[in-house]
Amino acid sequence: METILTWCCDVLRNPQWFYLITTVLKLALVFAVILAFVVLSVWIERRVAGWIQDRPGPNRAGLPLFLLKPFGSKEKQPLSKLLQFFGCPPDGVVARLCRWLRFDREIPTFGLIQPCLDGGKLFLKQEITPKYVRTFYFILAPMLVLGPPLVAAAVVPFASGAGTPFGHIDMCVANLDIGPLWVFAVSGLSVYGLTLAGWSSNSKYPFLGGLRATAQFISYEVAMGLSVIPLLMVYGTLNLQEIVQSQADGGWTLLPLWGEGLSLQRWVLFLPLGISFLMFATCIFAEANRTPFDMAECETDLVGGYHTEYSSMKFASFFMGEYAAMVIGSAMVVTLFLGGWSIGFGADAWLANCNEWLAVLCQFAMFLVKLLAFIFFFVWVRWTLPRFRWDQVMKLCWLVFIELAVVNIVLTAVILYFVH
Amino acid sequence: MSYIPIKRPKFSLLDRIYVVELAKGLWITLRHLVLSVMGKSRSRKDFNSKGVGICMPFPEQRWDAHLPSYYRGAPSLVRGEDGRERCVSCQLCEFICPARAIRVVPGSVDPSSPTPKQEKAPLEFEIDMLRCIYCGMCQEVCPEQAIFLSNQYLLTLTDRSKAVRTKEDLYRLGGTRKGLINKWNQYK
Numbered sequence: 106m107e108t109i110l111t112w113c114c115d116v117l118r119n120p121q122w123f124y125l126i127t128t129v130l131k132l133a134l135v136f137a138v139i140l141a142f143v144v145l146s147v148w149i150e151r152r153v154a155g156w157i158q159d160r161p162g163p164n165r166a167g168l169p170l171f172l173l174k175p176f177g178s179k180e181k182q183p184l185s186k187l188l189q190f191f192g193c194p195p196d197g198v199v200a201r202l203c204r205w206l207r208f209d210r211e212i213p214t215f216g217l218i219q220p221c222l223d224g225g226k227l228f229l230k231q232e233i234t235p236k237y238v239r240t241f242y243f244i245l246a247p248m249l250v251l252g253p254p255l256v257a258a259a260v261v262p263f264a265s266g267a268g269t270p271f272g273h274i275d276m277c278v279a280n281l282d283i284g285p286l287w288v289f290a291v292s293g294l295s296v297y298g299l300t301l302a303g304w305s306s307n308s309k310y311p312f313l314g315g316l317r318a319t320a321q322f323i324s325y326e327v328a329m330g331l332s333v334i335p336l337l338m339v340y341g342t343l344n345l346q347e348i349v350q351s352q353a354d355g356g357w358t359l360l361p362l363w364g365e366g367l368s369l370q371r372w373v374l375f376l377p378l379g380i381s382f383l384m385f386a387t388c389i390f391a392e393a394n395r396t397p398f399d400m401a402e403c404e405t406d407l408v409g410g411y412h413t414e415y416s417s418m419k420f421a422s423f424f425m426g427e428y429a430a431m432v433i434g435s436a437m438v439v440t441l442f443l444g445g446w447s448i449g450f451g452a453d454a455w456l457a458n459c460n461e462w463l464a465v466l467c468q469f470a471m472f473l474v475k476l477l478a479f480i481f482f483f484v485w486v487r488w489t490l491p492r493f494r495w496d497q498v499m500k501l502c503w504l505v506f507i508e509l510a511v512v513n514i515v516l517t518a519v520i521l522y523f524v525h
Numbered sequence: 526m527s528y529i530p531i532k533r534p535k536f537s538l539l540d541r542i543y544v545v546e547l548a549k550g551l552w553i554t555l556r557h558l559v560l561s562v563m564g565k566s567r568s569r570k571d572f573n574s575k576g577v578g579i580c581m582p583f584p585e586q587r588w589d590a591h592l593p594s595y596y597r598g599a600p601s602l603v604r605g606e607d608g609r610e611r612c613v614s615c616q617l618c619e620f621i622c623p624a625r626a627i628r629v630v631p632g633s634v635d636p637s638s639p640t641p642k643q644e645k646a647p648l649e650f651e652i653d654m655l656r657c658i659y660c661g662m663c664q665e666v667c668p669e670q671a672i673f674l675s676n677q678y679l680l681t682l683t684d685r686s687k688a689v690r691t692k693e694d695l696y697r698l699g700g701t702r703k704g705l706i707n708k709w710n711q712y713k
Contacts, residue, residue, distance in 0.1 A: 156558040159566045159578035383544065485558075489550045 117271040131278045143428040146480045147220040157488045163216035227421040242305035247419045249298030250426035254433045257291040260284040261436045262346040264446045264468040267461040277346050284345035296322035299411050306414040314410030318401035324502040329388035331510035335381045335517035353447030363450050370524045377517045382442045389434035397490040435479035446472040597659045598677040601699030611671035614647040618663035626656035640709040650692040
């Protein structure tokens, strides 16, 4: 026992091994969080869609208690036994509440396991690969859609750093100095997936969808890159961890209410940064291929767009890729504009003084909450706005956004130079 | 002119900037969301909704009390007030049925029965509920007012062989119907 412990300590004391182990752990955490959020965002999408349309949405998928039957339990017995055990009358408030929550039939999950069941269903479905497709690219395409968002997540900081006896851990898988560039570059790769899917399907509608995806992604990438430049000018760094740190110290980009954020300059800068936020959020919508910009899979005119010919798990990976892109897009918006992991109002520094690990936990939770809120915003917009026309999408990008972004950069530079 | 030119509205600059209109739209959907989560959606009373939004959570709450009198559920055979089987097995329903769900085997009536003039009565009367499309044409075509569509709508089968309803099943579902039919009175 003693020898094992000392061996572990020795391994951890070696900086290379320490780096490797912590990175693998962080990687596993980020992967788990993203995949969980993919499932969660499907659930949020469907529930919120239901609520907005005055219906409950998927609220029934629970773990039915009749599964217990083979183990000698009748359908409705567990609840009544439980109530008897606690001495509650069978017609009392507690019993009625339990029945309203459907405890007598199932262990309720409020539909949370519905996406998992859907995934299982898709997994078990027949895989149909049409004869006329180009098989290699047809199989490659879903991987190219699902992969990039997961890789892009590497640079997103999910908490500040914390010290251990063996060294400092930075709560970010890869603390690159080119954070946003990495995200744009890697998530831009997913357009190859859509294009290849459209092309290799060898069919009319997927082809049109692929073409649209190509044009839209490339156009909006330009606008997206230009729209964050004011922000980078203000913070003077491309390192996401440092950007978030300065937001924690000096007010979030869109909420400069403490620290340095109360200066005149930051309040004047609110205008270009606000424009920047609007443009960046819109470009993220376009990049994540979400309504109102889901031109590539527009069911009304393109059947299913680029994934028309796909079925079973290949379709599911397109589906997951779309939601993963949405999660990463939200993470980027949260990191750049809404303060990333920072709790705000100087609470970060105070917590870090109390206990570093407690601060890390709180910040991680805060990050997830912000992420969820922005995913909700994604869904909310989806059920508010109708899909744009194709020429409107292109016009919005080339005639409005790019010009506006350039003007915005100039405006920021002027403000930074003159206002202090 | 064969077409009517529609005058498109002229958008102001504020409309074209789109942000304000977007905010208004978001406000509308948010209001819907909040109201439906609170269970206060508009016109939920008309739909007799008890749950979220304007939906009736089905197995717990049912439409039964709100079914209209003309609801077309599973077809059934009825008896008259005197307990006589109204069906005279004319087979019109069998011929009209667009889904060919009905099968009638005619039989003769016992001469000692109260209505020997009727001559025929169904020996077998089967409706295949897997074929039935609830169109109600059998009810419409029946000259004897013997077949009616009931308001039974829960037809969940665990076995295909249970889908065919026999004469006994149909009479059990239909029961007796008010109103005297004097047509087959032998003294008439």
